[in-house]
Amino acid sequence: MEKEELLYEGKAKKLFKTDQVGVLWVEYLDQATALNGAKKDVVQGKGELNNQITSLIFEALKAEEIPSHFIEKISKTEQLVKSVEIIPLEVVVRNRAAGSFSKRLDIPEGKALPFPIVEFYYKEDRLDDPFINDDHVLALEIATEEEITVIKELARKVNQALIKLFQKAAITLIDFKIEVGRTPAGEILLADEISPDTCRLWDTATDSHLDKDIYRRDLGDLVPVYQEVLARLSK
Numbered sequence: 730m731e732k733e734e735l736l737y738e739g740k741a742k743k744l745f746k747t748d749q750v751g752v753l754w755v756e757y758l759d760q761a762t763a764l765n766g767a768k769k770d771v772v773q774g775k776g777e778l779n780n781q782i783t784s785l786i787f788e789a790l791k792a793e794e795i796p797s798h799f800i801e802k803i804s805k806t807e808q809l810v811k812s813v814e815i816i817p818l819e820v821v822v823r824n825r826a827a828g829s830f831s832k833r834l835d836i837p838e839g840k841a842l843p844f845p846i847v848e849f850y851y852k853e854d855r856l857d858d859p860f861i862n863d864d865h866v867l868a869l870e871i872a873t874e875e876e877i878t879v880i881k882e883l884a885r886k887v888n889q890a891l892i893k894l895f896q897k898a899a900i901t902l903i904d905f906k907i908e909v910g911r912t913p914a915g916e917i918l919l920a921d922e923i924s925p926d927t928c929r930l931w932d933t934a935t936d937s938h939l940d941k942d943i944y945r946r947d948l949g950d951l952v953p954v955y956q957e958v959l960a961r962l963s964k
């Protein structure tokens with residue numbers, strides 16, 4: 730497989746074409762960003778950690794028969810994925826209150842929710858990814874009604890699989906964000922990454938942060954924390 734031209738450079742990843750139709754080459758970068766890119770730093774070793782963690786998680790989800798874009802990890806910082814049309818939604822699942830949910834509704838961080846809440850944010854940097862509902866998704870023609878149902882089911886299934894996976898690592902899954910894509914055949918696949926950049930992970934024993942809130946909230950060095958997550962998931 731040959732890596733070809735750069736298709737897209739995101740905040741933490743580069744996406745390349747390959748010589749194989751339908752297969753893309755992803756490179757994870759040593760970059761951390763927050764506040765929609767307003768805070769940005771080089772973090773040596775982060776690309777490698779996120780590639781390893783996300784690959785391990787997507788392998789575990791494959792074993793649970795969750796359809797995703799992931800093909801294989803090909804180096805410390807690179808993986809191959811199926812090319813999909815990304816649906817411009819950030820799909821967030823919350824098991825406990827935290828982050829923007831706590832702020833918006835004045836509910837203390839850590840409060841357990843009666844059931845996992847699925848939320849949609851319109852993925853549009855220009856608008857700061859606004860919170861939207863199912864009617865907005867339909868009216869803006871982001872996805873069809875059938876797709877919304879499939880996406881929500883997928884999000885809940887991913888949540889159950891992740892809760893189980895992290896529980897074994899003595900980590901509580903507070904919330905997370907996924908992205909989904911459409912194949913040319915119209916199938917909805919889990920896409921992008923699942924890592925401490927996209928999940929809130931709390932140490933079950935101490936409630937300490939094992940995720941990007943370390944960086945967002947200036948709580949210390951992110952690398953040893955991500956190393957800890959990888960080490961626990963690899964046991």
Ligand code: C5P
Nearest residue numbers: 827828829830904905906926927928929
């Ligand atoms: O900030 P908020 O509380 O809405 O974030 C919910 C979850 O979605 C968190 O786990 C956060 O890491 C993730 N998220 C993300 N990318 C964004 C916004 C949120 O991965 N752009």
